[in-house]
Amino acid sequence: MSWVGRSIRRVEDPTLLRGVGMFVGDIGGAAAVRFVRSPVASGLIRAVRGPAYTIEDLDADGVGNIEAVLHRPDYVRLAQPLLARERVRYVGEPVAVVVGDTAAEAEDLAEQVELDIEPLPAAVGIDGALAPGAPLVHPDESDSNVMVAGEMATPGLAEALDRAHAVVDLEIVSGRQAALPLEARGSHAVTERFGGRTTLHASIQAPHMVRTVICDLLGMPEADLRVVAPDVGGAFGQKLPLAREDAIVVWLSRRLGRPVAWIEDRSENLMASWHSREQRYRLRAGFDAEAHLESLQADVVANVGAWPCYPITWGVEPLMALAELPGPYTPEHYGVRSRGVASHTCPMSPYRGVSRPAITLALERLMDIAAPRLGLDPVEIRRRNLQSDFPHTSPTGLRHDEGTYREAMELAVRHVDLGAFRSRQHVARAAGGPQPGIGICTFSERTGYGTPAFAARAMGVTPGYENVELSMDPSGYVTVRIGASPHGQGLETALSQIVADEVGTDPGRVRVVASDTDRTPYGWGSFASRAMVLAGGATYLAAQQLATKLGSLAAEALEAAADDIVLADGRATVAGTSVGVDIAELARIAHHHTQRLPAGATPGLSVQAGYDPAGTFSNACHVAEVDVDPDTGGVSVRRFVVVEDAGRLINPMIVDGQIRGGVVQGIANALLEEIVYDEDGNILTTSLMDYLPPTVAEIPDIEILHLETLSDATVTGAKGVGEGGTIGAPAAVLNAVNDALAHLGVELNEMPATPERVRAAVRSATGTPAGPTN
Amino acid sequence: MTEISPADEAVPVVLRVNGTDRRIAAEPRRTLADALREDCGLTGTHLGCEHGVCGACTVLLDGEPVRSCLLFAVQAQGAEIRTVEGLADDDGTLHPLQEAFWRHHGLQCGFCTPGFLMLSAGVLETRPDIGDEELREALSSNLCRCTGYQTIVEAVRSVRDAAGA
Structure with missing residues (x-):
């Protein structure tokens, strides 16, 4: 029986359950680092007084600037200092740094530092940053706040819109949000007294990349820096880019010759870590008489904050929107302008889903708004428009491998029993009070992409591949060293299942080593729903090589043909016979009796493999049922159904965990979570009393059904699944809220749909029924 | 003074x-x-x-x-x-709640887990027959960013039910 496909318990868990995991804040034994941060959104630094290090100290040591680069003509290149130089550009920007013996002492020292800053007007929000005469965030480098602007159009777009049977215009807005890992960021560095080698432990997603950029900044060989991501308490994209604080922690430990640690507090995390999602989409869509989406024109703006993030740059949100906006649909004509606009606010990094929650919100609101105008219901309009011929090449050249776009929707609709829901809704409409609504969302998710996809972005560094080193030791146990960097996903367990099947052992005899640059091959880490596809694929290929080696050893020992050897249950046997040898015995021979190996064979049992696929598309359909109280604007989610196709499920329990956790973040993005600035650029949401992640009280159980299209785009047949939950949920919830209030003529296209926004939408409603009618 | x-x-x-x-x-x-x-x-x-x-x-x-x-x-x-x-016994045997969180996949990154385990232990020791709604309300005291909560609720419910059986 195969191990792949079974929901075995996670090998990661016992340590975490006993409370003996090792997160950065648990290491201890270090002086405390505290950053002094700008209290104003924009200003000129006149003086910094007090017991602190500033940019002058970094400059004196020759520390370099961060350069997050896209090689494209419409991209503004900047050199970002590790501490503010001359100007501050957002509330929370690090200006100075202090070191104390304890965290309390460091806080006391930080309070003694006086920042003399001349405040300047700030550009806040998309409209504020784009307005004529808006304060410029980087006046020396650019005469506008537009930092990247992609544009493309297929021929004939304007004509296609002109001759469309129906044209639908739509604006959707996504508020600014934070990934909010429960463990905030942090780092801990120790420099050896002799030799001068530094070890950095940091709460990050990509240790090898972080080592490269810190060594570039500090002018040191990579061999002299070991970077370890110990247990990481959630990340969701926020711990992917370089944190300037981590580079400064390394610099301080080398300069002071003592261990130092920075443990970010929650207020810093909300104010000055990374934000995401502040976007506006304006769509014009042309449908033909059969309700096919023929032409799609989009204007996208993402407020990307004050600085780019390394290495992904501030192109990540706007350019993903440009490339992936057509989603699961097939417009023949597509045109888009997508801009990243800088503002005096916290910089942006990827957050689970990146642009796709907003892309999907735009497309799925479009379908629900277009449906009644075309005399259709939300199911039928999607049925007519979802991709069904594979592979499909999008107008931007993305190849969609085989999926189940329509099948997923049909299954979801059957599962929820739409007819029964409409009957309940009919009764509730007559009764008044809270109104039930239902919302459908279908989407595709590009996952598991390697170098080709990143190369198309023309990044200063090009991520993509993953390498795996795999060895069987003399005891017959397998060690898998990976470049990916799991932080709670359960990748170690899933990889051990793949290895166990290929080499005929059980997962208990497999150990996965990750997240330590001294012990793993160079790789890119865990992000972008890639680890199972990339590290899983490389592991699968390496395990096959190991199996081949074991097969030839067994053939030699058993005097049989290598093709006849079967590896299973810890034994190598000759097919169809009981003649066999323990795999552990073969491991002994490979290491300790190499005189018995065939001439020319390499001693030991070590192999390595790389994997670098073009990518694959997962797909799903989400259905949300909500109750909306038109009098209070309160929304409660009553039911949530997911039909997901993520290809082969290596460990279904883990996959469901990824989906469920993602959906809950998506529901919160749709209804609760928003980073708010006032008009002067002061951030108003710096505690968990102001920024509202959901508790179990706001969240229903999530019903999950699977379709399993074994992808030919990946060697394991698995597709990525880390982000899908968060991508689909906002649109499903917003469509449900609109459905609930359709009889009042309400149209609400902004997330989060807070009670305030729902009430405003009810007050300004036309009174003319709109929306789905099936 | x-x-x-x-x-x-x-x-x-x-x-x-x-x-x-x-x-x-x-x-x-x-x-x-x-x-x-x-x-x-x-x-x-x-x-x-x-x-x-x-x-x-x-x-x-x-x-x-x-x-x-x-x-x-x-x-x-x-x-x-x-x-x-x-929580675990001196001989290393996991507490029933730890076992249940493991079996039900009630943790991913594990950062919130100690807090949820102690919250659940306190709730079940003082109210061993707590109802589903009240349990959900009690567990809404803590935040988890990874699991979506459902498997945490299922884990704690399974321990309550096993103790009452």
């Missing part, structure tokens, strides 16, 4: 943690969470917000779940404190 110690001058404190007396010197301003983590070396108690919302630092104080980031160490003198490190 009583002399008041300065907040940053350490005073002797005795904490009774998981059945053992710990003699430490702690500044009056030191929180119970910091004292457990840094003076007692019990880093299983995690800090997620330090303002009493997330519940990652939940420990039991005389059987009641409390936020250890909102208490000073000096306030906990004389109380029985229990942390995640005290």
Whole structure:
């Protein structure tokens, strides 16, 4: 029986359950680092007084600037200092740094530092940053706040819109949000007294990349820096880019010759870590008489904050929107302008889903708004428009491998029993009070992409591949060293299942080593729903090589043909016979009796493999049922159904965990979570009393059904699944809220749909029924 | 007039943690969470917000779940404190709640897990027959960013049901 496909318990868990995991804040034994941060959104630094290090100290040591680069003509290149130089550009920007013996002492020292800053007007929000005469965030480098602007159009777009049977215009807005890992960021560095080698432990997603950029900044060989991501308490994209604080922690430990640690507090995390999602989409869509989406024109703006993030740059949100906006649909004509606009606010990094929650919100609101105008219901309009011929090449050249776009929707609709829901809704409409609504969302998710996809972005560094080193030791146990960097996903367990099947052992005899640059091959880490596809694929290929080696050893020992050897249950046997040898015995021979190996064979049992696929598309359909109280604007989610196709499920329990956790973040993005600035650029949401992640009280159980299209785009047949939950949920919830209030003529296209926004939408409603009618 | 110690001058404190007396010197301003983590070396108690919302630092104080980031160490003198490190048996056997979280996939990154385990232990010990709705309400005290909560609820419910069976 195969191990792949079974929901075995996670090998990661016992340590975490006993409370003996090792997160950065648990290491201890270090002086405390505290950053002094700008209290104003924009200003000129006149003086910094007090017991602190500033940019002058970094400059004196020759520390370099961060350069997050896209090689494209419409991209503004900047050199970002590790501490503010001359100007501050957002509330929370690090200006100075202090070191104390304890965290309390460091806080006391930080309070003694006086920042003399001349405040300047700030550009806040998309409209504020784009307005004529808006304060410029980087006046020396650019005469506008537009930092990247992609544009493309297929021929004939304007004509296609002109001759469309129906044209639908739509604006959707996504508020600014934070990934909010429960463990905030942090780092801990120790420099050896002799030799001068530094070890950095940091709460990050990509240790090898972080080592490269810190060594570039500090002018040191990579061999002299070991970077370890110990247990990481959630990340969701926020711990992917370089944190300037981590580079400064390394610099301080080398300069002071003592261990130092920075443990970010929650207020810093909300104010000055990374934000995401502040976007506006304006769509014009042309449908033909059969309700096919023929032409799609989009204007996208993402407020990307004050600085780019390394290495992904501030192109990540706007350019993903440009490339992936057509989603699961097939417009023949597509045109888009997508801009990243800088503002005096916290910089942006990827957050689970990146642009796709907003892309999907735009497309799925479009379908629900277009449906009644075309005399259709939300199911039928999607049925007519979802991709069904594979592979499909999008107008931007993305190849969609085989999926189940329509099948997923049909299954979801059957599962929820739409007819029964409409009957309940009919009764509730007559009764008044809270109104039930239902919302459908279908989407595709590009996952598991390697170098080709990143190369198309023309990044200063090009991520993509993953390498795996795999060895069987003399005891017959397998060690898998990976470049990916799991932080709670359960990748170690899933990889051990793949290895166990290929080499005929059980997962208990497999150990996965990750997240330590001294012990793993160079790789890119865990992000972008890639680890199972990339590290899983490389592991699968390496395990096959190991199996081949074991097969030839067994053939030699058993005097049989290598093709006849079967590896299973810890034994190598000759097919169809009981003649066999323990795999552990073969491991002994490979290491300790190499005189018995065939001439020319390499001693030991070590192999390595790389994997670098073009990518694959997962797909799903989400259905949300909500109750909306038109009098209070309160929304409660009553039911949530997911039909997901993520290809082969290596460990279904883990996959469901990824989906469920993602959906809950998506529901919160749709209804609760928003980073708010006032008009002067002061951030108003710096505690968990102001920024509202959901508790179990706001969240229903999530019903999950699977379709399993074994992808030919990946060697394991698995597709990525880390982000899908968060991508689909906002649109499903917003469509449900609109459905609930359709009889009042309400149209609400902004997330989060807070009670305030729902009430405003009810007050300004036309009174003319709109929306789905099936 | 009583002399008041300065907040940053350490005073002797005795904490009774998981059945053992710990003699430490702690500044009056030191929180119970910091004292457990840094003076007692019990880093299983995690800090997620330090303002009493997330519940990652939940420990039991005389059987009641409390936020250890909102208490000073000096306030906990004389109380029985229990942390995640005290949940498993001395021989290493996992507590039924730890087993259930493992079996039901009630954790992913594991950062909130000690807080949820101690919250659940406190709730089930004081209200072993707690109803589903009340249990959900009690568990809404803490935040988890990974699991979506459903598997945590299922884990705790399974322990309640097994104990009552």
